[in-house]
Amino acid sequence: MNSISRAAIAIGTFLCAACATEAAFAQFRAQYGVDVLASCTEPAIKDIPLHMEGTGVLKTDRSAEVTVDGSLGWSTYGTKLGQTSKAPGGSAALRVTGRSSLRAIRDYPNHQMIIDMHVSGKECAITVRNVLKPGRRDYIFVSGGGSATCEKPRIVSSACQAF
16 A cells, blocks of 8 residues: 555545544534515515524534624624624524524524424424513614614524434
8 A cells, every 4th residue: 555545535534533533522413494474664675585594513622613604794603601792783602402402593683583492202393482582673684794673584484303
């Protein structure tokens, strides 16, 4: 066996071990998808479809990571219990709410979008809700491209799958 073959085998073994180690330390892993219809006054748009998908990972050390890829951009939020991270126009937080559940909270100027994910074996459940802050009437969404003032977004569908 030549040195190139031995190097390839060593690299392959290392990569497989790294993948197995990551999976071994994960308490759960799930993929999710959410479809929303939004109607806004600024800019004036009616029933614009928005899609958001990603993954959630809860590790045995109580750290967590959620990725979000959707109509308004892409983000990764990683945390240990109780930490908050900055996000455009607000903040984002991940909370470990149980042995197999996470809560992602995206804090916008006038409201919070709260995503709860619970995994039990191969079963996964997700709920998404938008909650106005006291005294507020409009939902203001902020992304890298600007902001929009909207009515309460309507969740059309949501699903998740453990893997």
